[in-house]
Amino acid sequence: MRRGEGLYYSIDWLTVAIYFLMVIAGWLNIYASIYEPEASQSIFDLSGNSGKQLLFIGISLVIIVVIFVLDFRFFHSFAWIFYGAAIFFLLIVLFVARDINGAKSWIEIAGFRFQPSEFSKVATALALASLINSQNFRMSKWFNFVKAVLIFLVPMGMIILQKDLGTAIVFLGFFLVMYREGMTPIPLVLGIFGVIIFSLTILIETLWLLVGFGTLSVLLIVLIKKNFRNISIVVAAYLMVIGSIYGVDYILNDVLQPHQKDRIELVFNPNSDPLGRGWNLTQSKIAIGSGGLSGKGFLNGTQTKFDFVPEQSTDFIFCTIGEEHGFLGSFLLIALYVVLILRIFQIAERQKWRFGRVYGYSVASILFIHFLINIGMTIGLMPVIGIPLPFFSYGGSSLLAFTVLLFVLLKFDGHRHQLLERG
Numbered sequence: 001m002r003r004g005e006g007l008y009y010s011i012d013w014l015t016v017a018i019y020f021l022m023v024i025a026g027w028l029n030i031y032a033s034i035y036e037p038e039a040s041q042s043i044f045d046l047s048g049n050s051g052k053q054l055l056f057i058g059i060s061l062v063i064i065v066v067i068f069v070l071d072f073r074f075f076h077s078f079a080w081i082f083y084g085a086a087i088f089f090l091l092i093v094l095f096v097a098r099d100i101n102g103a104k105s106w107i108e109i110a111g112f113r114f115q116p117s118e119f120s121k122v123a124t125a126l127a128l129a130s131l132i133n134s135q136n137f138r139m140s141k142w143f144n145f146v147k148a149v150l151i152f153l154v155p156m157g158m159i160i161l162q163k164d165l166g167t168a169i170v171f172l173g174f175f176l177v178m179y180r181e182g183m184t185p186i187p188l189v190l191g192i193f194g195v196i197i198f199s200l201t202i203l204i205e206t207l208w209l210l211v212g213f214g215t216l217s218v219l220l221i222v223l224i225k226k227n228f229r230n231i232s233i234v235v236a237a238y239l240m241v242i243g244s245i246y247g248v249d250y251i252l253n254d255v256l257q258p259h260q261k262d263r264i265e266l267v268f269n270p271n272s273d274p275l276g277r278g279w280n281l282t283q284s285k286i287a288i289g290s291g292g293l294s295g296k297g298f299l300n301g302t303q304t305k306f307d308f309v310p311e312q313s314t315d316f317i318f319c320t321i322g323e324e325h326g327f328l329g330s331f332l333l334i335a336l337y338v339v340l341i342l343r344i345f346q347i348a349e350r351q352k353w354r355f356g357r358v359y360g361y362s363v364a365s366i367l368f369i370h371f372l373i374n375i376g377m378t379i380g381l382m383p384v385i386g387i388p389l390p391f392f393s394y395g396g397s398s399l400l401a402f403t404v405l406l407f408v409l410l411k412f413d414g415h416r417h418q419l420l421e422r423g
Contacts, residue, residue: 010413010414010416010417011410011413011414012343012347012410012413012414014343015340015343015344015347015406015410016410018336018339018340018343019340019391019403019406021336022336022340022390022391022392023057023060023391023399025333025392026053026317026389026391026392026393027043027050027053027054027057028043028298029317029320029321029324029392030049030050030053030313030317030392030393030394031043031048031049031050032298032299032301032320032324033049033301033312033313033317033320034048034049034050034312034313035299037299049313049394052394052396053394053396053399055396056395056396056399056400057399059396059400060399060400060403063400063403063404063407064403064407067404067407067408067411068407068411068414070411072411072412072414072415075126075408075411075412076126076129076130076133076355079123079126079127079129079130080127080130082122082123082126082127083123083124083126083127083151085123086116086119086120086122086123086124086155087120087154087155087158089107089116089119089120090116090117090120090155090158090159090162091158092107092116093105093106093107093116093117093158093162094158094161094162097162103162103163103164103386104162104163104164105117105159105162105164105167113397114396114397115395115397115398117155117159117162117164117167118167118397118398118400118401119397119400119401119404120155120159121170121171121366121401121405122401122404122405122408123155124151124152124155124171124174124362125174125359125362125363125366125405126359126408127151128148128151128152128174128177128358128362129354129355129356129358129359129362130355131147131148131151132148132181132354132355132358133353133354133355133358138182139178139181139182139183140182140184145178145183148178149178151174152171152174153171155171156168156171156172159171163257164386165260165385165386166373166385166386166387167387169369169373169385169387170366170369170370170373170387172191172369173362173365173366173368173369174362174365175187175188175191176361176365176368177358177361177362177365180358180361181358181361193244194244197241197244197245197248198248199268200245201245201248201249201252202252202264202265202268203268206245206246206249209245210242210245213238213241213242214238217234217235217237217238220234221234221235252264259277260383260385262277263277263383263384263385264383266278266281266380266383266384267380267381267382267383270282270380280309280310280384281380281384283303283308283309283310284309284316284319284378284379284380285378285379285380286303286308287301287303287308287309287319287320287322287323288318288319288322288323288330288378288379289322290302290303290323291322291323291324291325291326291327291329291330292326292327293326293327293328294325294326294327294328294329295322295323295324295325295326295328295329296323296324296326297324298324298325299324300324301320301323301324302323303319303323311386313393313394314388314393314394314395315374315377315384315386315387315388315389315393316378317388317389317392317393317394318330318333318374318375318378318389318392319378321333321392322378333392334375337367337371340367341364341367341368341371344360344363344364344367344406344409345360345361345364347360347409347410347413348360348361348363348364348409350413350416351412351413351416352416352417355412356409356412356413356416359408359409359412360409360412360413363405363406363409366405367390367402367405370387370388370389370390371389371390373385373387374387374388374389374393375389390402
């Protein structure tokens with residue numbers, strides 16, 4: 001049998017092994033986060049989070065088999081249909097979803113809940129890959145750039161309307177994909193500039209910011225003397241800064257909910273209200289720090305057991321890992337993510353078609369944003385915006401969506417030699 005024909009797949013077993021290691025470790029830590037000695041609840045009890053997660057793991061295995069059975073061209077052929085379905089369900093959510101923890105993100109059917117926004121990441125990755133893979137597509141063309149941005153801004157905007165800011169932010173990771181495909185670095189530079197202005201607006205009074213940037217602009221004008229072009233650039237930059245400052249001020253005071261504003265401000269002043277709005281973050285850091293070097297041991301955590309840490313089996317699962325497995329366990333988890341993400345970048349680069357490469361970078365970018373924000377918010381480096389840790393946090397929608405996201409890429413990778421032979 002020739003390479004690339006029949007049932008032969010060049011499966012990347014290292015990535016598969018990391019996936020299963022993460023999923024099993026996540027399942028065990030979900031059980032640890034809800035474990036109560038006096039309750040004696042079994043890890044297999046379907047009424048508990050650990051039992052339900054095991055059920056989701058089983059469904060994930062079925063999905064993996066289905067993905068490998070399907071023709072790899074199926075995902076390319078139906079990319080826009082998947083995207084249209086994702087937009088449809090996101091629209092439905094806005095009308096039928098119930099408010100849960102301040103967000104309307106869930107659809108309930110026959111007693112089962114699922115979160116369309118999680119699966120929309122997969123559909124958006126496929127649609128973006130299909131667009132960029134189209135004939136004569138060049139990211140340098142303005143119209144192409146706008147079309148690519150709209151592909152992920154549309155679902156992102158709909159998710160913002162659901163008040164799920166955490167999931168919406170993940171879609172900004174697609175800018176990294178576009179940069180790899182030839183996008184000018186200007187949007188990334190502007191993004192970094194926006195973060196700086198956003199941070200300064202929170203830390204410093206608006207008046208002092210305007211005075212400071214105004215003084216800097218005057219000094220620059222004096223230094224460049226009478227060069228009209230450069231003076232115009234400095235003035236335009238200062239006007240842009242003014243607009244950005246007032247824009248950020250408007251978002252903070254008139255757009256964001258009070259609790260969202262509090263979470264952002266806590267990043268810059270975490271000790272401002274440790275017993276009030278900073279309680280969750282304080283307890284999160286206490287739990288992680290209490291684990292020391294090697295942790296308290298499996299099922300021996302105390303901060304998570306007595307509900308000091310909120311959402312300990314979902315958004316704050318890293319607290320359980322830090323408390324029970326200490327610095328060494330936390331380091332191992334971070335190392336696994338780094339290896340996985342780097343491996344996905346390597347898989348993406350070795351694809352023989354642009355569709356597979358773009359999709360691979362999308363997978364890596366989505367995982368990276370989730371990993372960065374989730375761990376960052378549990379240790380106080382990011383606002384607490386409610387975002388799961390891939391493969392570790394409890395939740396069927398999250399696990400199934402990330403499983404599809406990863407194994408579709410592995411399916412493409414398994415057929416890369418077949419594409420080479422046909423090319």
